[in-house]
Amino acid sequence: MTVSIANGTRQLSIPGPSVLPDAVLNAMHRASPNIYGEDLVGLANSVYPDLCKVAGTSGDAVIYIGNGHAAWEASLCNTLSRGDKVLALVTGRFTLGWIDIAEPLGIEFEIMDFGGAASVDTAKVAEALERDKTHQIKAVITVHADTASSVLNDIPGLRNAMDAVGHPALLMVDCIASLACDRFLMDDWGVDVLVAACQKGLMTPAGLCFNFIGKKAWDAHAKADLKTGYWDWDRRVNGKVFYQKFCGTPPSHHLFGLRAALDMLLEEGMENVWQRHQRLAAGVWAAVDCWGGGREDGIRCNIADPSRRTTAVTTVQTGNLNATALREWCDSQAGVTLGIGLSLDAVFGGNPDNLFRIGHMGHLNAHMLLGTLATIDTGLKALGYEHGDAALDAAATAIANAR
Ligand SMILES: Cc1ncc(COP(=O)(O)O)c(C=O)c1O
Structure with a gap:
C-alpha cells in the first residue's frame, strides 16, 4: 500500500x-451582537446597496435566511398566482429544481428542455412565446449558469427574443452559481427577478439567499396571490423596523461574513473579478482539452463551445474512464475534493461514473487552481488512465496568455 x-x-x-x-471567517468570529444595536443595523443596511452593485441593478434586494431553494420559492410567491403558467428553460438540472418548488404551489409549467450539453435556443423560446397569443405564460424562468452541465445561458439574447415577440412575461434568472463569477448586468440585460445565494461566488457560508427585484417584478407583486407573510418582498423592503427586514432575528454572523466578502469583491472590482474567473477557467479548459487529446470518447468539457461555458464550474466527461475512482483518488490520496457528476438526463438523481466537476468559483487564485489540475493529472497517472501529456503546461500557458 502506498x-x-x-x-x-x-x-x-x-x-x-x-x-x-x-x-x-474572521469577520464571523465574534460574540453575538445586540440585534437592535447600530453596529449590526448599520452593517446590514450597508450590505443591500453593495449586493445591488454586484448584481448590476439599481432595483431592490431582499435577503432571506435560507439556501437557493428558499430564494426560488420566494421569487415565485412574490410574483405569481395559483394557476399561473411559467415557461421553464432547462439546460441541465437546476431549472427542474425550481419547477419542483413551483409545482406544489399550484403553478402550471411548460418545460423546454435543451438537453444536458447545450444552451437555451432563444429562437425556439421566441417561437413558444409567439404561440402564447393570450399571454398565459407569466414568467420565463432559467438559470444563468447551470451547475450540473456547466452551460452559460445567453441572458441578453433571451431578453431580446422575448422583446422581439412583444411577450409581457417576466424574465426570472437563477444566478446562484454565476453571481460574482460570470459577468452579469441585471438592469442592462432587462432581467426582472434575479435569484442568488451566498455560498458560491459570494464566498460566505451557506445560509443567505437573495431576490433582486426590478420594476416590472414589483408590478407583478401587486397582483400575486401566492404572497405569504414570510416571503413577502414588501415587508422586507419597506418595513419600518429593522427586525422586519428579516421577518425576525437577523442572521447576524452571516451578515458580518457577507460584508467582508462584499468588501473583497468591490475592492477587487467586478470587472477584475469576472476576468479572474475567465482567466482561471481558460486554464481548466486547456488542461481538459489536453487530457482528452480531442478524442470524442475521451476526457472533454461537457460544453463544446467555450463561449457558452460558465467560468464558475466545468463539467468534465470522462468517456470510458471511471470519474468516481478519479475523484476518490484525489480526495483520499491527495487532499483535493472534486465535484460529483450530476445526471444530465431529464430524470433527477444519480452520480454517473463518467462525469465529474471542477469548481472554480469565488475565492480562488492561480496556485489553488493549478494545484487542483496538477492533482487530477497525478490521479490520472496513478490510476493508469490514458490521457494526453502536458495538460499542466497547457493550463499554465492559457492562464499566462489569457487577457
Ligand atoms: C444554479 C443553482 N441553482 C440552485 C441551486 C440550489 O441551491 P441550494 O442548494 O443552496 O438550495 C444550486 C445549488 O448548487 C445551483 O447551483
Missing part, C-alpha cells in the same frame, strides 16, 4: 459551497 500524500491544507474544488476566505 503512503497517502493527502496530509496538508485540503482544497475544496466542488461547485459550491466554495472556499471561505480568512477575512470572511
Whole structure:
C-alpha cells in the first residue's frame, strides 16, 4: 500500500459551497451582537446597496435566511398566482429544481428542455412565446449558469427574443452559481427577478439567499396571490423596523461574513473579478482539452463551445474512464475534493461514473487552481488512465496568455 500524500491544507474544488476566505471567517468570529444595536443595523443596511452593485441593478434586494431553494420559492410567491403558467428553460438540472418548488404551489409549467450539453435556443423560446397569443405564460424562468452541465445561458439574447415577440412575461434568472463569477448586468440585460445565494461566488457560508427585484417584478407583486407573510418582498423592503427586514432575528454572523466578502469583491472590482474567473477557467479548459487529446470518447468539457461555458464550474466527461475512482483518488490520496457528476438526463438523481466537476468559483487564485489540475493529472497517472501529456503546461500557458 502506498503512503497517502493527502496530509496538508485540503482544497475544496466542488461547485459550491466554495472556499471561505480568512477575512470572511474572521469577520464571523465574534460574540453575538445586540440585534437592535447600530453596529449590526448599520452593517446590514450597508450590505443591500453593495449586493445591488454586484448584481448590476439599481432595483431592490431582499435577503432571506435560507439556501437557493428558499430564494426560488420566494421569487415565485412574490410574483405569481395559483394557476399561473411559467415557461421553464432547462439546460441541465437546476431549472427542474425550481419547477419542483413551483409545482406544489399550484403553478402550471411548460418545460423546454435543451438537453444536458447545450444552451437555451432563444429562437425556439421566441417561437413558444409567439404561440402564447393570450399571454398565459407569466414568467420565463432559467438559470444563468447551470451547475450540473456547466452551460452559460445567453441572458441578453433571451431578453431580446422575448422583446422581439412583444411577450409581457417576466424574465426570472437563477444566478446562484454565476453571481460574482460570470459577468452579469441585471438592469442592462432587462432581467426582472434575479435569484442568488451566498455560498458560491459570494464566498460566505451557506445560509443567505437573495431576490433582486426590478420594476416590472414589483408590478407583478401587486397582483400575486401566492404572497405569504414570510416571503413577502414588501415587508422586507419597506418595513419600518429593522427586525422586519428579516421577518425576525437577523442572521447576524452571516451578515458580518457577507460584508467582508462584499468588501473583497468591490475592492477587487467586478470587472477584475469576472476576468479572474475567465482567466482561471481558460486554464481548466486547456488542461481538459489536453487530457482528452480531442478524442470524442475521451476526457472533454461537457460544453463544446467555450463561449457558452460558465467560468464558475466545468463539467468534465470522462468517456470510458471511471470519474468516481478519479475523484476518490484525489480526495483520499491527495487532499483535493472534486465535484460529483450530476445526471444530465431529464430524470433527477444519480452520480454517473463518467462525469465529474471542477469548481472554480469565488475565492480562488492561480496556485489553488493549478494545484487542483496538477492533482487530477497525478490521479490520472496513478490510476493508469490514458490521457494526453502536458495538460499542466497547457493550463499554465492559457492562464499566462489569457487577457
Ligand atoms: C444554479 C443553482 N441553482 C440552485 C441551486 C440550489 O441551491 P441550494 O442548494 O443552496 O438550495 C444550486 C445549488 O448548487 C445551483 O447551483
